[in-house]
Amino acid sequence: MQGPAAIPVAAITILTIRGPRRPQRCIIRYSFAVGRALGVGAATPTARAGGALHELSIAQEIYRASRAAVAGHGSGRLERVTVAVGELSAVEPDLLVFAWQALTQGGPDAAAALEVEWRPARQFCAACDADRPRSPGSWLRLCPQCGAPLAVSGGDELDVLQVTFLPDEAAGERGGAHG
Incomplete structure (x- = not known):
């Protein structure tokens, strides 16, 4: 039985591009070296700041990047994603967790937890x-x-620190034997 696998810290980074007053946009990007090692390209989806869907769009990009990182190792089910959220990042941690739960609810990663580390x-x-x-x-x-x-x-961090997933073989064993 294979246990959860963890993707190395700093495999995925969410860059904050600042305007004169506050962050204007967040871009999720894989570092080229780590991205190639994971078998994924340098994705740059954007989530624009502002509006009621700010945290939801960030949660969507974290989810997409996490699934892409898992796909780089085969397939499996997300167990935990750990992110660092800075005080100046214009992201409310509670709203981000709520958006994550709404996003993953009813899907294959419904049990996946989003853990937020606050950075003052x-x-x-x-x-x-x-x-x-x-x-x-x-x-x-x-x-x-x-x-x-x-x-x-x-305080300006918005980084995915670690993605933990259960590979399909172990996910099948944990879910019960079929046969």
């Missing part, structure tokens, strides 16, 4: 060489210690 943004003072704590949703312009401008780093 950091504020850093280069002059003091220190992170400056802040309350969620609040931003400091200047360092309270030295008055230097603070830089923001991280």
